[in-house]
Amino acid sequence: MPLLEMRNIVKEFPGVRALDGVSFTLEAGEFHSLVGENGAGKSTLMKVLSGVYPEGTFTGEILVDGGVSHFRGIRDSEAAGIAIIFQELSLVKELTVGENIFLGKEPSNFGVINWSELYHKASNLLRDLHLPIDPRVNVGSLGIGQQQLVEIAKALSQDAKILVLDEPTAALTESEVETLFGILRNLLARGVGMIYISHKLDEVFAMSDRITVLRDGRTVSTHKAADITKDGVIAAMVGREVGDIFPNPDHEHGEVAMRVSNLNAYSIDVPDKKVVDNISFDVRRGEVLGIAGLMGAGRTELLMSIFGAWQGPVSRRIEIGGRQANINSPGDAISQGVGFVTEDRKRFGLILEQTILDNMTLAGLRTISGKFVTNRTRETIAAKGPMQSLRIKANSPLTIAGTLSGGNQQKVVLGKWLLTNPKVLFLDEPTRGIDVGAKQEIYAEINRLAKEGLAIVLVSSELPEVLGLSDRIIVLHEGRMAGQFTRDEATPEKVMAAATGHPQ
Amino acid sequence: MEEATTSRFSATTLRAYIMIAVLGLIWAYFHWATDSIFLTPRNLSNLMTQMSVTAILAVGMLMVIVSGNIDLSVGSVLGFAGGLAAYSITIWEYGLPTAIIAAIAVGVIIGVFHGVLTAYLNIPAFIVTLGGLLAWRGAVKWQLGGNTVPVSNDTFKAIGNENVPETIGWALAAVAIAFVLFMAYRKAKSVKDYGLGEANYTGELLKAVIPIGGIVAFILVMNSYQGVPIPVLILVAVALIGAFVTNSTTFGRYLYAIGGNADAARLSGINNKANILKVYALLGALTGVAALIFTARVGSAAPDAGVLKELDAIAACVIGGASLMGGRGTIFGACLGALIMASLDNGMSLLNVRDFMQDIIKGSILVAAVGLDMMGRKQT
Numbered sequence: 001m002p003l004l005e006m007r008n009i010v011k012e013f014p015g016v017r018a019l020d021g022v023s024f025t026l027e028a029g030e031f032h033s034l035v036g037e038n039g040a041g042k043s044t045l046m047k048v049l050s051g052v053y054p055e056g057t058f059t060g061e062i063l064v065d066g067g068v069s070h071f072r073g074i075r076d077s078e079a080a081g082i083a084i085i086f087q088e089l090s091l092v093k094e095l096t097v098g099e100n101i102f103l104g105k106e107p108s109n110f111g112v113i114n115w116s117e118l119y120h121k122a123s124n125l126l127r128d129l130h131l132p133i134d135p136r137v138n139v140g141s142l143g144i145g146q147q148q149l150v151e152i153a154k155a156l157s158q159d160a161k162i163l164v165l166d167e168p169t170a171a172l173t174e175s176e177v178e179t180l181f182g183i184l185r186n187l188l189a190r191g192v193g194m195i196y197i198s199h200k201l202d203e204v205f206a207m208s209d210r211i212t213v214l215r216d217g218r219t220v221s222t223h224k225a226a227d228i229t230k231d232g233v234i235a236a237m238v239g240r241e242v243g244d245i246f247p248n249p250d251h252e253h254g255e256v257a258m259r260v261s262n263l264n265a266y267s268i269d270v271p272d273k274k275v276v277d278n279i280s281f282d283v284r285r286g287e288v289l290g291i292a293g294l295m296g297a298g299r300t301e302l303l304m305s306i307f308g309a310w311q312g313p314v315s316r317r318i319e320i321g322g323r324q325a326n327i328n329s330p331g332d333a334i335s336q337g338v339g340f341v342t343e344d345r346k347r348f349g350l351i352l353e354q355t356i357l358d359n360m361t362l363a364g365l366r367t368i369s370g371k372f373v374t375n376r377t378r379e380t381i382a383a384k385g386p387m388q389s390l391r392i393k394a395n396s397p398l399t400i401a402g403t404l405s406g407g408n409q410q411k412v413v414l415g416k417w418l419l420t421n422p423k424v425l426f427l428d429e430p431t432r433g434i435d436v437g438a439k440q441e442i443y444a445e446i447n448r449l450a451k452e453g454l455a456i457v458l459v460s461s462e463l464p465e466v467l468g469l470s471d472r473i474i475v476l477h478e479g480r481m482a483g484q485f486t487r488d489e490a491t492p493e494k495v496m497a498a499a500t501g502h503p504q
Numbered sequence: 505m506e507e508a509t510t511s512r513f514s515a516t517t518l519r520a521y522i523m524i525a526v527l528g529l530i531w532a533y534f535h536w537a538t539d540s541i542f543l544t545p546r547n548l549s550n551l552m553t554q555m556s557v558t559a560i561l562a563v564g565m566l567m568v569i570v571s572g573n574i575d576l577s578v579g580s581v582l583g584f585a586g587g588l589a590a591y592s593i594t595i596w597e598y599g600l601p602t603a604i605i606a607a608i609a610v611g612v613i614i615g616v617f618h619g620v621l622t623a624y625l626n627i628p629a630f631i632v633t634l635g636g637l638l639a640w641r642g643a644v645k646w647q648l649g650g651n652t653v654p655v656s657n658d659t660f661k662a663i664g665n666e667n668v669p670e671t672i673g674w675a676l677a678a679v680a681i682a683f684v685l686f687m688a689y690r691k692a693k694s695v696k697d698y699g700l701g702e703a704n705y706t707g708e709l710l711k712a713v714i715p716i717g718g719i720v721a722f723i724l725v726m727n728s729y730q731g732v733p734i735p736v737l738i739l740v741a742v743a744l745i746g747a748f749v750t751n752s753t754t755f756g757r758y759l760y761a762i763g764g765n766a767d768a769a770r771l772s773g774i775n776n777k778a779n780i781l782k783v784y785a786l787l788g789a790l791t792g793v794a795a796l797i798f799t800a801r802v803g804s805a806a807p808d809a810g811v812l813k814e815l816d817a818i819a820a821c822v823i824g825g826a827s828l829m830g831g832r833g834t835i836f837g838a839c840l841g842a843l844i845m846a847s848l849d850n851g852m853s854l855l856n857v858r859d860f861m862q863d864i865i866k867g868s869i870l871v872a873a874v875g876l877d878m879m880g881r882k883q884t
Contacts, residue, residue: 351764
């Protein structure tokens with residue numbers, strides 16, 4: 001008897017059938033990955049499982065330990081031993097680790113919290129997980145990776161039998177990922193069943209017993225991980241065979257578009273601490289320059305400093321098109337032909353409640369629409385181009401950006417910067433958290449832009465992406481230049497070695 | 505997967521229709537309850553005059569709220585600017601133009617001051633203007649020495665109490681109608697000019713019928729009493745400028761962007777600080793205008809002039825659909841909100857509802873309006 005069985009789940013939204021008869025089983029101690037493009041129905045299925053969509057809003061059955069469950073809300077599913085760790089962290093940063101773990105379930109007598117018991121239990125739990133975290137420190141003072149691990153500790157404090165992890169490694173460093181997987185292996189051995197949602201197929205294959213692929217709200221296939229290849233999974237996800245994900249760049253390089261000399265940037269909080277240490281580089285027209293490095297290596301800080309957006313002290317010399325450029329604000333950078341597709345589109349890229357059109361025209365508004373008085377019609381026409389060339393899937397330019405899928409949101413951000421007519425385009429994690437199909441479209445667009453003569457600086461945490469797209473790669477380690485490779489020289493091993501500070 | 509089709513435009517339009525319907529219900533009820541006094545030209549004229557000060561403040565406040573900020577000090581600043589105007593005309597005998605310039609200039613200076621503290625020194629707007637609420641009220645009391653200063657100039661008093669003659673009312677209506685028709689023509693033509701399809705002149709003309717009807721009805725009603733009151737005329741001008749600024753200027757778009765996502769706005773090259781400074785200066789100027797009307801209507805400047813006006817203005821914006829988190833709200837909504845509040849005041853006064861009861865009812869309606877709005881939002 002499986003630990004969990006979902007039978008024939010159908011969930012409809014007005015006009016859309018998000019889940020169309022999905023069935024899914026999970027055994028005790030099994031690691032079962034759920035993969036599919038964004039919008040395939042993974043999150044919806046998990047919301048059905050967790051009671052976010054209560055019974056009656058969908059059809060089909062959920063059986064836990066063979067018994068039919070009736071979840072009217074998240075509390076019911078928690079009581080049944082189901083714990084979900086969502087992509088966005090749900091911790092209270094101002095509270096301590098211990099307070100967060102027991103939030104809403106504090107050990108108490110008549111409403112008076114027993115603090116020593118709470119912290120005692122919390123430290124036991126953390127020790128069980130081999131997490132060297134003090135339960136009395138504020139969550140906000142931990143790094144994002146450790147926060148994620150606290151989140152998992154919180155889920156386990158509820159004696160979860162079924163653990164659902166939705167993209168848990170998106171913000172983790174390699175070593176944190178290893179810690180996490182170590183913990184997960186322990187739990188598997190104890191009989192906890194896990195449903196793992198991820199776009200990172202390497203992780204999926206490293207951990208999974210079985211892999212289920214969803215597409216358009218239907219189950220495409222469920223395989224033992226040993227019986228299927230990555231290409232097979234990708235083909236099942238996109239519904240077509242994928243050739244080489246990275247089209248051969250073959251770019252023609254022109255003159256130097258931007259030269260940055262002796263860039264130093266200091267931390268906002270600790271003024272003496274350098275976050276970028278004496279970096280110099282140039283990028284030519286038609287060239288894709290990749291910047292690799294681990295989290296915290298200073299990649300984003302480097303781009304922000306060039307762009308005039310870093311809020312700590314900065315010193316550097318910038319030449320654009322051979323002439324010295326004075327850039328003191330993003331506005332200066334834009335007017336001198338620098339565009340910046342920032343990381344974390346929801347936080348830095350988009351105004352989610354506004355339309356595609358409003359978002360796309362924001363950065364270039366004064367040139368697209370009018371210096372002081374705007375012109376809607378002119379904006380609509382300007383936005384039409386990128387909407388078509390980037391294949392943004394939306395009913396109209398007036399669709400609210402927040403309702404789009406991640407891939408389409410990312411294309412809107414890219415479109416916004418193309419509308420500023422940049423000569424140099426920075427891309428910071430341009431494909432994070434988006435599905436394979438949209439990724440390929442963005443890769444193709446990057447190559448097309450390079451071919452048109454744009455100079456591109458690409459920051460990405462996904463090594464294959466940097467290696468596959470870049471003509472040249474700079475590797476940063478703790479703010480310093482740790483290596484430089486041409487496309488032919490670069491291998492994953494060499495780049496990773498430089499990024500970890502141990503060049504071969 | 506859920507590629508919703510909702511646009512800001514359609515959601516806002518739906519909301520506007522609901523608000524107009526609510527206003528209609530309130531008017532119908534008061535008209536019935538007051539034995540057909542409420543909807544007479546005389547009372548409507550009074551109602552519009554009563555709302556003008558709050559609505560002018562609400563126009564400025566809306567822009568500040570859209571940018572994600574707040575101003576709690578406008579009531580006190582109104583008192584201070586009005587006091588300065590009355591003082592300069594009656595005590596210093598500087599004449600009308602100086603008094604008008606002084607009131608507006610002091611509003612702008614105070615606005616810039618608040619803007620600098622908020623945007624450049626990063627003191628939260630709530631705190632800056634809470635301090636302003638106290639400090640500028642103290643300044644009024646100091647300035648007036650606890651006395652009421654009467655306004656000696658009749659032209660000044662006319663700003664708050666006179667009406668424009670019938671013929672001028674019609675002339676302004678003609679200009680307004682011509683403008684509506686021109687805009688309709690321009691819109692139809694731009695569709696063709698930019699190659700988006702055939703120009704639909706008849707369609708745009710039909711759409712223009714409603715505003716034109718509104719203009720004609722408004723002038724007819726006002727003229728059948730004493731003509732359009734000057735405060736109402738000023739309000740209409742301020743509201744039109746406000747609507748133009750928020751809808752059709754880069755500055756307006758930047759305000760929505762800053763309020764919607766300040767980080768994204770900054771990284772898109774927008775100078776957030778400068779724009780916040782500007783919006784406070786603009787609210788300050790409008791506070792000066794409101795102060796002139798207020799002082800002229802009362803005929804004197806008193807130490808308690810404008811007390812609680814900031815809350816009326818904020819309430820009008822919120823009832824009109826603005827979000828205090830920033831990024832959302834319209835001038836039309838804020839003016840409609842002010843009209844709803846003024847209608848409640850006026851109607852309940854006609855019904856002799858005791859004033860403590862009026863406060864309780866208005867407070868409850870404010871909370872209920874936002875509550876219903878949130879419920880409606882959650883479903884979508």
